[in-house]
Amino acid sequence: MNKIPDDAEARRAVKPVICYPVETLPQPDMALLQRAASGAQVAGQVMVPPREAASIRVPAGHVLRISSVDGPQVGDLNLFAADNLDERFYSGKTRALHGTHVTTGDRLWSSFPYLRPMATVVADTLGWYGIDEFGGSVHDVIGTRCDPYTGRLLSGVDYHHCCHSNLTRALADAADLPLHDAERHVHDVLNVFMCTGFTRDTGQYFMKASPVRPGDHLDLFAEIDLLAVLSACPGGDCSAEHSSDTAACYPLLMEVLAPQPSDLDGWTPPAVNAYDRTHGR
């Protein structure tokens, strides 16, 4: 046990500073995006079966709506640039910029070297939830995705309908890739409708029953052409366990909404990040 320094309390009492103040972050024109979204019409849809994943392509300027149907259900979302699987959703940087959970006005950022907004949250019917007494909130970017490797480590059992495997199979189909090639592109997710946080005493990742109910939805304005892949998590509402066939599971609906073209006047897709990539050489 290391000796506790005399000024330990003083060191603990130092006030935190925000790592990434967002005052200089380019802000979306929310009035324009929300006007475009409100006038948009359904142009395509896919139902994600329970304990499976499905994909849909979302043209830039369109809206991806993810809806709860039939019962409380959590979804694990992967996003790719439609024509380049190397550009994918970057959960960690999104967390660093916007915090542990996202809601209306927050953006979903892409991986290096692209680092640009892939999508902007334009509606969230669970926005009222806020942060509960346990520190829990909805739509997290702190979890990874339930996967068969961690399941094997913890339980010694192979479970194939976890989100990682569901996403792998759906991406293999969508991108016409062999299974193991597709798996390399699967990444940490946006946990749609999932209610999570960290315990205050031990700092452990926790989940609790999602407050989502049928009819609730999360609307993502596509800033670039997207391939969206969504798994209906085997945890269902994630109130008890995942990585098994025990929990009650329900489908999730993905819809693509096409705005009136004139509603996009003044909007342009974001360019890839402007850093010159010379890294000091």
Ligand SMILES: [Zn+2]
């Ligand atoms: Zn899952």
